[in-house]
Amino acid sequence: MNKNEKIKELQDKEKYNVYQEDLGFEKELNILRNDFYYQMIYSRDISLVDFMYNPLDVMSGDAYSARRIDEHSTFYLMVDGMGKGMSASLTAMIMTSFINHIFDKMIAHDSFELSVLVHETMEYIKPILLEEEALAIDYIVMNNYDNMLYYAKFGMPVILMENDDNQIAKIRSNNAPLSKYQKTFNISSYDITNITKFLIYTDGIVENSTIYDNKLYSDFIEEDFLNSFTRADLKKSFFDKIDIQEDDVTLIFINNLHHKTTNVSSMNFPSTLDSVDKANDWYGSILEKISSNNAAIYNANVVFTELFMNAYEHGNLGIDSDLKQQLLDDDIYFETLNEKSESCKKEINIIVSEVLFNSENYVITQIIDEGEGFDTQILSQIFRNSQAFNGRGVFVSRKNSLGIYYNSKGNSVLYLNKV
């Protein structure tokens, strides 16, 4: 084989490997199940759930899932395979996949039981683990109505929590890392009545070196968590303090808004085209009373226009994306909106709240329509493929806010802006 043929062979091999890695990563994303993609938990209080999944290699040793058990209860899973590379990734992925499978069966039979889930999945993975392999894993159930958290933590970093007094509380592992020799396990509970924020994470974030001499990020995470109102704040604090990411980083950031918000104003608007601009003016005047930051006010206003319009046309008037496109193509979009509005008695409710956090002012806006809602899982496709025609309004909204969150039905949306 001459030199050129050899180079060609290596190039082909590299192309094939990249292709396989891409397929592998796509499968990983299918294995991670997230019932809270751009969703809030709407129980006794509103909680916002955000995720960060930053694998170091294409095949990640970290995995997570967030599943809805019922209206008030949620299940969080965090898995960290021992070491790096293919073996860790295989263990993390098959375990996550199996746990999600068992979870789905339990929900289908209305029989979710944390102890059964832990037992069954432990028995499943034990024969697969290598002699010296250890698997760190969190099984967490949060009940936002009873305000109780139930957990089986196997060799995972602490769950960090912030209480009403802005103090850190911690939940430590109650089990050793999972090995093939493990026979029993513990499930414990914790009263979360006074907890306002939660951070569940794998060790990648705390074991990362920082730009400060001989200090790991574990030295900073508690303070940064206390100072973060959103996942984006924490992410920024982390990346500001490190040179390079050294391991997979996965975290779930949960923020209970009940403890922090002050209601600023609320208003109902009829489902008319005229209301869209009227509501926008009303909203703009509220923001101007809260802030003098024109750019921030504008960003929040753009999101309002998009999401109010969605509530009006898709929610209350029931115009789906295909019909909207057809109406636009035929140039009868606005006429049709006006026609449909005449017989529509449904209203759009707006609630604006304010949060003062560490000298920063946040505005939380909730838009609730009386329509049928939609399956918010379709948003994952929009954000994976920004070129898709449908959902550009949601894309623009995310770009102009700190986050948008729907209820499970999809007829109530909340978004957050720093103003």
Add this chain to the structure above:
Amino acid sequence: MNISVSSNKVTVSGNLKSVGDFQSLKETIDSLKTVEKTIIIEIVDSLSITSSIIGYLNKLVLKDGVNLEMKVGNDSLKSLLDELHLSEVFKVQKI
């Protein structure tokens, strides 16, 4: 928001945000496209645009065959159009 027209060039100053803004821009361009095959839109300082405007301009290029050139002054807007892979379709240039 303020719209001015000179030959085939539409200049938008101020922020684009409301449905009214969209309707004004649409009316201006609808009337211009009957006489011009190439339309230049200059968005001087708006930080973003709404999805209605994006949808309308997309149809203008892909269905009506208008040769659109967009000049934008703000980096955030440029970045939004890049992320939506619209920079090529709208022939976006930074002012």
